[in-house]
Amino acid sequence: MEKGKGVMGSGRRWAVDFSDNSTAPSSRDIPDPPGFTRASVDQDDSNLTRQKKDAEANWKAQKAWEVAQTPFKNLLMMGFMMWMAGSTVHLFSIGITFSALWQPISALQGVGKVFEPYKDNKVDLLGPKLLFIALNLGGLALGVWKLNTLGLLPTHASDWVSSLSPAQEVEYSGGGISLQ
């Protein structure tokens, strides 16, 4: 699908889309030819398809768990990078920390999209999703922890009083050595 579009986009005169759109009839904009009934085909090999579908669902579930575990690798890599960066504020450590913060956030935003291909009525995606979210939250926590070790989080008293102006004084006193 993607490829076909890409080819079309770059100036080919014509192209044939071989992908099977039959599973999603609603997406078709061309009406079926006269005399062709989709239902009869489906009915013909319904047994076969059920088996196939079960296998597919299993496969999807397996895949979804795999996908859910991917942030773990990321987490390890981030941890290593952070250790490399040290605890002083400079370009490298800030870059790493912010990417460590950004990656989980963007991943969390796209949770739905990540699990889209494995969406199935028979597949329970809640478990993988929760794992995925948990791992990403772990990544986020790692990023925040790093931010804190860099001293960029206002968790100390000093961060709140550093620009506190001096208190006013009630009394005023002046004078000194008498003018000569």
Place this chain on the structure above:
Amino acid sequence: MAIRSFLILFLLFFLSSLHPILSLYEDQVGLMDWHEQYIGKVKQAVFHTHKTGRKRVVVSTEENVIASLDLRHGEIFWRHVLGPTDVIDGIDVALGKYVITLSSGGSVLRAWNLPDGQMVWESTLQGPKHSKSLLLVPTNLKIEKDNVVLVFSYGRLNAVSCTDGEVLWKKDFEAESLEVQQVIQCPSSDLVYIVGFAASSQFEMYQIDASNGELLKHESAAFSGGFLGEVSLVSSETIVALDSTGSILLTISFRNGKISFQQIPISNLVEDSLGPAVIIPSSVTGIFAIKMNAITMFIRVMGEGKLEVVEKTNHETSVSDALPISEGQQAFALIQHAGSEIHLTVKLAHDWDGNLLKESIKMDQQRGLVHRVFINNYIRTDRSYGFRVLIVMEDHSLLLLQQGAIVWSREDGLASIIDVTTSELPVEKDGVSVAKVEHNLFEWLKGHMLKLKGTLMLASPEDIAAIQSMRLKGSEKSKMTRDHNGFRKLLIALTKAGKLFALHTGDGHIVWSHLLQSLHKSEACQHPIGLNLYQWQVPHHHAMDENPSVLVVSKCGPSSDISGVLSFVDTYTGKELGSLTLVHSIVQVIPLPYTDSTEQRLHLLIDADKHAHLYPKTPEAIDIFQHEFSNIYWYSVEDDNGIIKGHVLKSKCTGEVADEFCFDTRELWSIVFPSESEMIIASVTRKSNEVVHTQSKVIADQDVMYKYISRNLLFVATVAPKASGKIGCVTPEESWLVVYLIDTVTGRILHRVTHHGSQGPVHAVFSENWVVYHYFNLRAHRYEMSVIEIYDQSRADNKDVWKLVLGKHNLTSPISSYSQPEVITKSQSYFFTHSLKAIAVTSTAKGITSKQLLIGTVGDQVLALDKRFLDPRRSVNPTQAEKEEGIIPLTDSLPIIPQSYVTHSLKVEGLRGVITVPAKLESTTLVFAYGVDLFFTQLAPSRTYDSLTEDFSYALLLITIVALVAAIFVTWILSEKKELQEKWR
């Protein structure tokens, strides 16, 4: 780990490269700084115009300066500033090539090479007792082919060789209580007369052989009336003196060693009595001048002691000494004031009625009266005599008059500044005149062409010079309006002469000057002395329609209970808005932190009877004052009897005259230092206008320390009375220095520390929560600087982040000195190489920028020293976190980095004070150092982090932007083309 340590190293390198570097490049000199050289009020002037070549005048001044000035332009050829104790008693030119100076009460005689001012020799003269010191350089008196200088000092007459300063002979006059008046050389013989008074009624005359110092004759004669003050020499063997009542003129002749008196009562000469007379000292043959009140009389001495009044005038008059011109003739100059003009008359001594020269010169009223006149002659092309006259005015300025015009003038009053304050310039009004722009358009274009050339390195040496002079003379910096960064201001300076000057910070030119009428001698005020300047009105809200003004506080005489004078001067125009001669004295002036609706600052003046007087005297001011009445305190440091007293305002004055603005005060506390062990030598407080950004100090590991910031803190230093003298007069065991930090509201001593084996002089500066002071350590034989920082321990437990986040803390609530917070102090001492003349600290608009100490060194330079070097938390091996915080490893002495001299290669001769003023730009502070010279510059203690520096390459920025835009266009076109091609394939 290796990478981490590498990164740390990299970071450290990065940080060290950020360390502020204060030095400037050669071509930046004079860009933001200016330096002006002055000499002070001229006491004596000797012309040197005989030889062909550069005509010059050698002067000595009241600021103890000897200088050689160019007679054509008034520029300084060379100049030497002697120390503050080295007062010059006399100068003269000997042999036509040496300038001889007698100084330090007649104990130091020096010869300077006339063309370049190098010292040729110096000799120290001593004698049995203190006396007036006189210098005489006799013409053609020789002892064994040596030209001789005669010096009378310490009751001894010395003959000193001109060539090497060796004392050839000396003669003591110790036996008699002789008060020497004149040393007179007889023309045409080697005889020297010494005349003086003994026991106030005895006239003494000694005749001495100048070739060997032998006493030839000693005569004395008694005069029952006594003598008064000065004498006037009317011939080489006759002087005129006054009796002790000032009503009888005495002509004393000692011809051939015989003394004869001629008494003539002044009432015989003039009909009406005008009070006691004073002789105006001069040395014109046959003529002398006396002054009675405002009347000046010129009296001619006829033969046989007869006197004749030749002129009587009630104009202010000054006379010069006699100038010998050809064949025994003497000329002298006379200057009389008449309205806005002065009349210069040059006469021959023996011919009063004929004038050699008579000129009228328009004179600026702001220069006051003529105080001294020095005359010199030159030969005109038609072989007649021309005269030039050097005059010293009341405001200490020096002017050269020649051919009826002022050839040049020098504002030497600026050499003796008493106090300085600053004022803003007027706000720029909208609408720039078009004509001005058009006029400058060509210049502007030319300037930019030159600059472009310079940037592209195409400029020839002349072009570079032109660019440099353009940079230095930029009209932008000497504009008369306020600028965005607050660099342009007016420096208002009060001088000893009672003149107020406004200097522009851009290039140091005088915007206006005003001789204060209130500081003018008058019947009510005999000896007015200017004391201090205060900012009276600083309009912010009414900046467009109100002018700022300053308050000049002065008093009528040296004693403390004499009445004071206030005058108010508009700082835009220099007009005196008004002046008040007060009925009470002024001992202290306390500017209060309150202003009225016209933004006039309330001032409390304390008189000698400890009454407080409120100014301005308006009902509104009293309303504001009543509101804060119970919270206003004042303290007095009585350094002569070692007491510090705190006072509180009590009630309205209970005097005979009801005065709403006068308040009685009551003593609240006192700290008495034991007089046998402690003597106050220094006291310092914070500057009242200092802005502090924050009350907390974040230290390593995000810990917080709370500064104890109070305006009511006083630093006092006391020394053992024995050790109050010069360094080296006591042993370390019997000298100590004690410093105190005192709360001036409650009298509580917050901190006390004793430095054993140390002594003064102490110079100190107080800022925020720290004080830095400088003293001498006798044990180490070195100067030391110490720092004390005060922290508020009672706030230290404010560490709960949530309370701080939610604002549930009392850190910003008003505090009272009576709450007696628990304080801790940290201190540390370091060796320092220099002795000090002044110390100050940089101040910025918001107080965020780090501080630098400005140290006026003994070499008359100003050194900037980072406060970080005076941090009591410095240690020998700071931890990693402390290093990151910027703590410098501890060293025993403070480093002096040659590049951190603010004055770079220049000297501010006779440095007396350094003031700093914040600019509007937070990073920048303005520094003004004054003494005999003036120096001004801008400083950025943490570099200019909020603006682009002068050397920022705008060209590079522009080129980069243009190149980027071009690159975007090119790539865009290329990509378009490629896409099109792809589509067509």
